[in-house]
């Protein structure tokens with residue numbers, strides 16, 4: 001389902017619990033009339049730490065990792081969490097402790113992983129534009145493999161490895177030319193975008209790379225897009241490149257095949273709660289679960305006898321976090337009701353950037369009539385909204401709301417636009433909560449800036 005699209009009309013009645021999913025995968029739900037994160041009422045966190053506030057559930061993060069991990073148990077595999085989806089040190093530490101590796105896309109992410117106690121030897125380094133200094137750092141720290149996206153990059157890695165008297169482990173990213181992913185800004189697996197190399201070219205690339213003396217051809221990688229909510233595109237892409245992978249494995253002794261990330265999550269419980277019998281609908285049957293993913297892919301991958309890497313980001317972090325915000329004002333103009341909140345597009349840009357859908361629920365459940373509302377932030381941009389014309393309970397100044405499924409591509413994309421400080425982040429385990437990023441002091445938003453000498 002496309003990001004932000006609605007499969008069924010919005011529910012008019014209060015939902016018994018969020019994502020009443022037969023395969024429940026997160027720990028944010030109502031108890032009585034209060035929204036809880038694990039064992040804590042979220043409102044208590046909002047009052048203690050202020051808003052806007054990201055709240056992460058350690059159990060949800062762990063559970064997603066474990067389920068994917070155990071569903072693939074029959075083959076040798078490594079889950080390399082895509083750091084770009086949520087790079088908070090405490091989140092990385094949680095996943096490192098489970099034995100996870102990391103999919104990184106910059107030297108900064110490598111340094112973060114190490115700061116969180118993750119091992120460079122479990123990192124794969126992707127991205128089309130790796131700089132000399134990034135390659136050098138990754139080689140010095142000993143990453144598991146580069147994911148090279150072009151021949152000039154392979155030559156550059158070889159040259160730098162030679163200079164450092166090292167051998168660089170590399171994989172090449174193959175583009176399987178399968179269209180997938182919910183939005184044009186997040187599809188990556190077709191020949192029309194900048195990622196990877198065309199399947200037809202790959203064998204030639206490996207032949208030439210095999211002649212570069214400072215490279216070790218360690219694997220092959222693909223990643224077809226993000227927020228893919230069905231298994232079919234994954235199976236199609238793996239099936240398409242499989243013969244190529246086998247030939248390369250035989251010829252160059254490759255050790256691993258990374259099938260990338262991109263597993264989608266449920267953002268829109270309308271999918272799930274449109275009717276009490278929702279789980280019998282075709283859409284519900286289509287919801288991607290680790291079990292379905294594994295059931296389709298394992299028969300393809302088992303015969304390879306290679307180490308399989310997965311690079312999920314959103315699947316692990318997405319439903320593991322929410323963004324809590326507080327209503328500042330209500331404003332009625334003509335036929336519209338605007339709920340003006342204290343979070344904005346600088347805190348969570350997905351609705352503005354990808355037209356993404358985030359479920360919005362009050363921290364105290366309300367019954368009664370719903371009012372078609374726009375939830376908007378204080379930033380001076382018409383794009384600064386979280387939802388439009390959505391039936392929400394009647395709200396008042398000071399009420400707290402949660403933007404659900406904000407754990408992936410949320411805080412990592414936050415900016416200081418409008419000189420707004422970055423929000424605080426809290427990690428919850430059971431009944432304990434810890435600030436894992438303090439709210440940025442306002443003076444820090446201009447740290448590093450200076451007046452020109454002629455201005456003083």
Ligand SMILES: *Cc1c(COP(=O)(O)O)cnc(C)c1O
Pocket residue numbers: 082084085103126127223225226227260261262263311312313314315408
């Ligand atoms: C972004 C990215 C991922 C993770 O994507 P998700 O949709 O968050 O799972 C994995 N691999 C690569 C190479 C990526 O660029």
